[in-house]
Amino acid sequence: xxxxxxxxxxxxxxxxxxxxxxxxxxxxxxxxxxxxxxxxxxxxxxxxxxxxxxxxxxxxxxxxxxxxxxxxxxxxxxxxxxxxxxxxxxxxxxxxxxxxxxxxxxxxxxxxxxxxxxxxxxxxxxxxxxxxxxxxxxxxxxxxxxxxxxxxxxxxxxxxxxxxxxxxxxxxxxxxxxxxxxxxxxxxxxxxxxxxxxxxxxxxxxxxxxxxxxxxxxxxxxxxxxxxxxxxxxxxxxxxxxxxxxxxxxxxxxxxxxxxxxxxxxxxxxxxxxxxxxxxxxxxxxxxxxxxxxxxxxxxxxxxxxxxxxxxxxxxxxxxxxxxxxxxxxxxxxxxxxxxxxxxxxxxxxxxxxxxxxxxxxxxxxxxxxxxxxxxxxxxxxxxxxxxxxxxxxxxxxxxxxxxxxxxxxxxxxxxxxxxxxxxxxxxxxxxxxxxxxxxxxxxxxxxxxxxxxxxxxxxxxxxxxxxxxxxxxxxxxxxxxxxxxxxxxxxxxxxxxxxxxxxxxxxxxxxxxxxxxxxxxxxxxxxxxxxxx
Numbered sequence: 304x305x306x307x308x309x310x311x312x313x314x315x316x317x318x319x320x321x322x323x324x325x326x327x328x329x330x331x332x333x334x335x336x337x338x339x340x341x342x343x344x345x346x347x348x349x350x351x352x353x354x355x356x357x358x359x360x361x362x363x364x365x366x367x368x369x370x371x372x373x374x375x376x377x378x379x380x381x382x383x384x385x386x387x388x389x390x391x392x393x394x395x396x397x398x399x400x401x402x403x404x405x406x407x408x409x410x411x412x413x414x415x416x417x418x419x420x421x422x423x424x425x426x427x428x429x430x431x432x433x434x435x436x437x438x439x440x441x442x443x444x445x446x447x448x449x450x451x452x453x454x455x456x457x458x459x460x461x462x463x464x465x466x467x468x469x470x471x472x473x474x475x476x477x478x479x480x481x482x483x484x485x486x487x488x489x490x491x492x493x494x495x496x497x498x499x500x501x502x503x504x505x506x507x508x509x510x511x512x513x514x515x516x517x518x519x520x521x522x523x524x525x526x527x528x529x530x531x532x533x534x535x536x537x538x539x540x541x542x543x544x545x546x547x548x549x550x551x552x553x554x555x556x557x558x559x560x561x562x563x564x565x566x567x568x569x570x571x572x573x574x575x576x577x578x579x580x581x582x583x584x585x586x587x588x589x590x591x592x593x594x595x596x597x598x599x600x601x602x603x604x605x606x607x608x609x610x611x612x613x614x615x616x617x618x619x620x621x622x623x624x625x626x627x628x629x630x631x632x633x634x635x636x637x638x639x640x641x642x643x644x645x646x647x648x649x650x651x652x653x654x655x656x657x658x659x660x661x662x663x664x665x666x667x668x669x670x671x672x673x674x675x676x677x678x679x680x681x682x683x684x685x686x687x688x689x690x691x692x693x694x695x696x697x698x699x700x701x702x703x704x705x706x707x708x709x710x711x712x713x714x715x716x717x718x719x720x721x722x723x724x725x726x727x728x729x730x731x732x733x734x735x736x737x738x739x740x741x742x743x744x745x746x747x748x749x750x751x752x753x754x755x756x757x758x759x760x761x762x763x764x765x766x767x768x769x770x771x772x773x774x775x776x777x778x779x780x781x782x783x784x785x786x787x788x789x790x791x792x793x794x795x796x797x798x799x800x801x802x803x804x805x806x807x808x809x810x811x812x813x814x815x816x817x818x819x820x821x822x823x824x825x826x827x828x829x830x831x832x833x834x835x836x837x
Contacts, residue, residue, distance in 0.1 A: 368493050370488075388498075404481050563691060570614060595633070648669055752764060787804070804816070
C-alpha cells in the first residue's frame with residue numbers, strides 16, 4: 304500500500320541524580336547507539352550567532368550553562384533530519400528556555416520548539432513542552448528530555464510518559480540544526496548531557512542467522528515458553544480464510560511455506576480475532592512484490608469508500624520498491640503514519656517481522672530493529688483479525704512462521720500465571736464510575752482501562768470513557784499487594800488530573816477517585832472495574 308508519511312516527536316522527562324556528572328567523552332557512543340553532542344569540557348561542535356552571542360559556558364563541574372540579558376541561541380554546527388535527542392537539563396525559577404530543531408543558522412528562521420518553561424501557578428511550578436501543560440518538574444531540578452523526530456511524525460514524552468504528539472506539515476523543511484535557547488535575564492538553563500542518535504542513517508542489521516521453525520514445531524498449538532502460539536501450522540490453511548470478494552492463490556507448499564500469489568488485491572484472514580497482541584513472522588517478498596501484515600483488521604475490504612480494496616487496521620508494510628518500505632506503518636485511510644525510507648530488509652531474503660499492538664500503542668520491528676512507533680490519537684481500531692496482504696499482480700509473498708502472543712485471549716496462560724497475574728501487562732478492565740462532586744455530579748460513565756506495561760509494582764496504560772468528552776487518558780500507577788493507585792491525565796485536557804485508588808481482588812477493582820479540572824473545579828466519585836478475559 305502506498306500513501307503519504309507523517310512524523311514523530313517524542314519528549315521524555317525522567318528524574319535523575321542531583322549530583323553533577325563527570326565530563327562526557329568527546330563524541331563517545333553509548334551502548335544504546337547515542338553519540339554525545341556535548342563533551343563536558345568546551346563548546347566544540349556548537350556556535351552562537353553574532354547578533355545574539357549570549358553567555359554560554361562550561362563550568363568546572365562539566366555542565367553547560369546558558370544565560371543572557373535577552374534572547375540567545377546555541378546551535379549545533381551539524382544539521383539533522385530524523386533523530387532521537389536525549390538531554391539532561393535544569394532550568395531556573397521563572398526561566399524560559401527550549402530546544403529547537405530543523406533550524407537555520409539565523410534567529411529569524413528557527414524550527415519547531417520543545418519548550419521548557421517554569422512559572423508560578425498555584426504555588427507549584429509547571430513545565431511546558433509543546434502545547435502540553437503539566438506539573439512535571441520543579442525549578443532547579445534535573446530532568447531528562449527526549450525529542451524523537453522520524454519522518455513527519457512527532458511525539459513527546461515527559462518522565463517516560465507520552466505528553467504530546469503532532470504531525471509536521473508536508474511542506475515543512477525537515478533538516479536543520481539543533482538550537483538551545485535562552486529568552487531573558489531571568490533564565491539560567493543548564494545541560495549536563497546532550498546526546499543523539501541519527502535516525503536518518505541506516506542502523507546496522509545484525510547478521511545473526513534467522514531461526515527456522517520446523518513443520519512439527521509449527522503444528523503444536525500450545526504456547527511456547529515465551530508465551531507465543533503458532534497461527535500457521537506449516538501444513539494447511541486451518542485457522543485462515545479468504546474473503547469471497549477477493550479470491551487469490553493462497554496455498555501451503557510441500558516445504559511447509561505459506562505462499563500468496565494472484566492477479567488482484569487479496570487478503571488471507573485469521574478466523575480468530577485479537578485485541579492486544581505481539582505477532583512475529585518470518586516472511587519473504589519478491590522484488591516486485593507489495594504485501595503487509597494487518598492487525599485488528601476488518602473482515603473484508605472497507606476502504607476507499609467508493610471502491611473498497613483494503614481492510615481497516617494497522618498494517619506493517621512489506622515492500623522493497625519506491626515509497627514507504629518494509630517496516631513502515633499504515634493506518635488504513637490515514638495512509639502511512641510512519642514512513643521507512645531506508646529499509647532494513649532485502650527483496651527475496653527472509654526477514655523477521657514483528658507487529659505489537661497494545662491499546663493505542665503500535666510498534667513494528669524488522670530483524671529485531673524498531674522501525675515504527677505510533678500512538679494513535681484517534682484510537683481507530685479496537686479489535687479484529689490478522690490479515691496477510693497480497694497487494695497487486697506480480698506479488699509473491701511467503702511466510703514460514705507466524706506466531707502470536709495474545710495479551711487478552713485464552714492462549715496467554717503464561718501472562719495470566721506469572722507473578723503479575725493479578726494485573727498483567729495486556730490486561731483489560733471494564734466497568735463504570737460515578738461522579739459525586741463537580742460539574743458531572745450524578746453522572747455514571749462506562750470506563751475501560753488497558754494495561755500497556757507492567758514492571759514490578761509500577762504500570763502504565765490508557766483509559767477510555769464514554770462521558771460527554773469521550774476522554775482518552777494516559778495512566779501511570781503502582782500496585783502493592785491488593786492496593787492499587789494510578790493517575791489519569793486526559794490527552795485532550797492535559798491540565799486536568801484524576802487520582803484513582805482502590806482494592807483489587809478476584810478480578811475486580813473497587814475504586815474511589817478525586818481530581819481537578821483545568822479551571823480548578825474539583826471532582827470525586829467511585830466506581831468498579833472487572834477484568835475482561837474474553
